[in-house]
Amino acid sequence: MLSNYSCPSDCFAFCCTSQDIELIEKELNTLRKGTKENITDIEFTEFDGNRTYIIKPPCRYLSESNRCTVYRWRPEVCKSFPFNFHPETHMFVVYPCKLGVDICKDFYAFKSQKTNEPVPLHKIRNLEAESELYYDDTNDDAQISFTKMSFSETIEFSKFLKSKK
Ligand code: SF4
Ligand code: SF4
16 A cells, blocks of 8 residues: 555664564464464463564564565564554554655645645644654653544545555
8 A cells, every 4th residue: 555655765674673563373373384483482461362472672573684584474563564553542543753754744735635725734743743752762652642543534544545556
């Protein structure tokens, strides 16, 4: 869906080096099968009998040249980055990395063109401020606020993505 976008050259796999990478059992098994490794040393949490595995950053599958060495078998969270579903709020969220900011800016422009309303500059300023925090090594992750989309906004967003195909 993001074939029209690529990561800005001044962001070097920050997504793979700065945050926990969560995966479910099925995805871990895909990695096991793909890498032919019996991966047993990944931390997990358990809730209602379901395990969530957590690869701590930097991701062990990132090469020295910042390439994913398990690209074909990478978990969903990597495939969809900088987007994710926030289970607590049941909202679609966008991480404020450089790619996320670029996409959101285009989305706001798309929306304002459709509605004939001005581009919401305050939202763009907020996004840029969030992005600075996101890349700030001294910032505790918990302080980053993600751009959350309501159900109706998510529908608009999917129209925007389709328009990019
Ligand atoms: S997805 Fe975002 S954080 Fe990851 S490399 Fe691209 S711009 Fe950087
Ligand atoms: S599995 Fe690949 S894409 Fe996912 S965090 Fe690790 S190196 Fe990055």
